[in-house]
Amino acid sequence: MIISLKNVSxxxxxxxxLRDINWEVKQGQHWCIVGLNGSGKTTMLNVVNGYIWPTTGQVEVLDHRFGDVDLRELRKRIGWVSTSLQQKLYGHQTALTIVIRNYRFIRQDE
Ligand SMILES: Nc1ncnc2c1ncn2[C@@H]1O[C@H](COP(=O)(O)OP(=O)(O)O)[C@@H](O)[C@H]1O
Ligand SMILES: [Mg+2]
Structure with missing residues (x-):
């Protein structure tokens, strides 16, 4: 199982x-999440990445249960490309600076 959300709120x-989300993504599947602005798409992905913690429910990513896994290690295996990442970056930084900064963070974790 790649992603498993059980009764996540x-x-x-x-x-x-988010109200009582049940979602399973299996290996090889491709999903498209469609919804109105503000319907909770980004929030759901923030839960999957462990950036926010669900109020209720259980999350598993790559067969690791949140609460039992070092999220810093797990995040190295998750790729996320989105304009929503812009919120986490400083606007004046060049692409090169962002790559170098994050490369340093990864090296420090090892
Ligand atoms: N940290 C937060 N605190 C309170 N409300 C939030 C927070 N983050 C998102 N929301 C609200 O959650 C709802 C869903 O937002 P979001 O997940 O960004 O929707 P989408 O990505 O589908 O446009 C919106 O009403 C938004 O205002
Ligand atoms: Mg969004």
Missing amino acids: WQRDTTMI
Whole structure:
């Protein structure tokens, strides 16, 4: 199993952003997640990457259960290309700087 979300919810204050999500991605599958702006697509991917922790439910990625795995190690095996990553970067940085910075982070983790 590549991704498994079981009964995943994510609540902020009184607002339920993700409600009872059950999703399985098996090896070789390609998924397209379609939804209105603000419907929770990016939030769901943030859960899969361990950037946010679900309020309820269980997450497994590459057969590793969140809570039992070192997410820093697991993230080395997850690729994410998206305009939403822009929020995590400083606007003035060049592509070269971003690559060098992240390369350094990976080396420090090893
Ligand atoms: N950290 C947060 N705190 C509170 N609400 C959030 C947070 N992040 C996202 N949201 C809200 O969650 C909803 C889903 O957002 P998002 O996952 O970005 O949607 P999508 O990617 O489908 O456009 C939106 O209403 C957004 O305002
Ligand atoms: Mg989004």
